[in-house]
Amino acid sequence: MFWKKRKNKKEENNDARENAINDPREFFEKDEIVNYLSDGLLVFNNYNKLVLINPRAEEFFKVKSEEVLGSSIFDLNRFFNFKSLVSLLGGAMEKCFRKELRINEGLALEVTTNPIMIKDEKAGNLVILHDVTREKLVERMKNEFVALAAHQLRTPTSAIKWSLMSLLDEDIGRLNPEQKKLIEKTYAVTERAIKLINNLLDITQIEEGGYIVRAALVDIVEIVQSAIESRKEAIEIKKIRLLFNKPEENLPEVMMDAEKIKIAVENIIDNAVRYTAAGGEISIFIREYQTEIEVEVKDNGIGIPLAEQEKIFSLFFRASNVLKLDPEGTGLGLFITKNIIEAHSGRIRFVSKENEGSSFYFAIPKKGKFSEYLTEEFY
Ligand code: ADP
DSSP: OOOOOOOOOHHHHHHHHHHHHHHHHHOOOOOHHHHHHHEEEEEEEESSEEEOOOOHHHHHHHHOOHHHHBBTGGGGGSSSHHHHHHHHHHHTOOOOOOOEEEETEEEEEEEEEEEEEEEEEEEEEEEEEEOOHHHHHHHHHHHHHHHHHHHHHHHHHHHHHHHHHHHHSSSOOOOOHHHHHHHHHHHHOOOOOOOOHHEEEEEEEHHHHHOOOEEEOOOOHHHHHHHHHTTTTHHHHTTTTEEEEEEEOOOEEEEEOOOHHHHHHHHHHHHHHHSSSSTTTEEEEEEEESEEEEEEEEEEESSGGGGGGGGGTTTTTTTTTTTOHHHHHSSSSHHHHHHHHTTOOEEEEEETTTTTTEEEEEEEEEOOOOOGGGGGGGH
């Protein structure tokens, strides 16, 4: 039988109650839910006017909804606590995903924006503000701890290095071949420890911001040359043929932090040497383009497996084909290098084929526009 039995009043009431339990819309007005959210919410209409602010966002910005509703995003600039949000979002209500925003010393928010679509048409933008003050504090304490430990370790490790060096120079007395070999090994291990400590310091500085500090007009050819020089010994030991192709004409000097760019170049050359078999070949090219200068370091080494290439710039990442070959690596170098290049508004990329070789390229704009990383005195 296909007919439905007509429900009596009592049954209908029961149904309504059940629906109300299953469907929260029957219980709450939408606004009420928004009021109880632990995240801050702002809604801007298509004219970038604020049309909704929930209590949590009022608390974050220390405003009352009646003071700010109807204001355009630029009008919000008159409230001190809104200033950093306005400059983050800009007039165009930029799309952002988990961008950090410091409202004041005691409040860090993570901002995500989403367009609001109604029937395929954009009706405005939703701004979600998530309180990450505690996470940031823990992160900062961790960074400070690593920086302090690394600083404390650097002095004694450097002292050990210099003592070993004077032993190797036989300043104190002649060494027999066995002693020499042992001290050479210890010296190499100490150098690795110093490199690791320096890498840790670089990373804490990157995470704290203000990593690029000494910008000046610099000749990139000189930097590359001195980076090659500093890796000469390893190149000779592995009998690697190194070709340096620099442009015949002088290149314009470029605004950069020479010390940091040298670290980046050394990291790339270091990798090329380490991941290329003895007797292999490395070619370095410097090219000038209209707006940028490009450096390429090409090797015919072991290459990077295709499936792992997208992770290569991540912190601590090491490809599966190098783990046995060179267990000493840390997976820190390319992360630091990428940060250095990007802090100069540059780009870094690579092409690589397993068992054939890799080319790492980075390009720095001739007119540096990395002001956000510098203090005013450099301009
Ligand atoms: P590390 O070399 O200490 O492991 P890096 O961050 O410098 O750390 O490099 C990350 C990983 O990228 C390396 O472990 C290696 O797998 C891969 N890699 C980088 N450069 C090359 C290269 N020239 N040839 C092959 N693999 C490379």
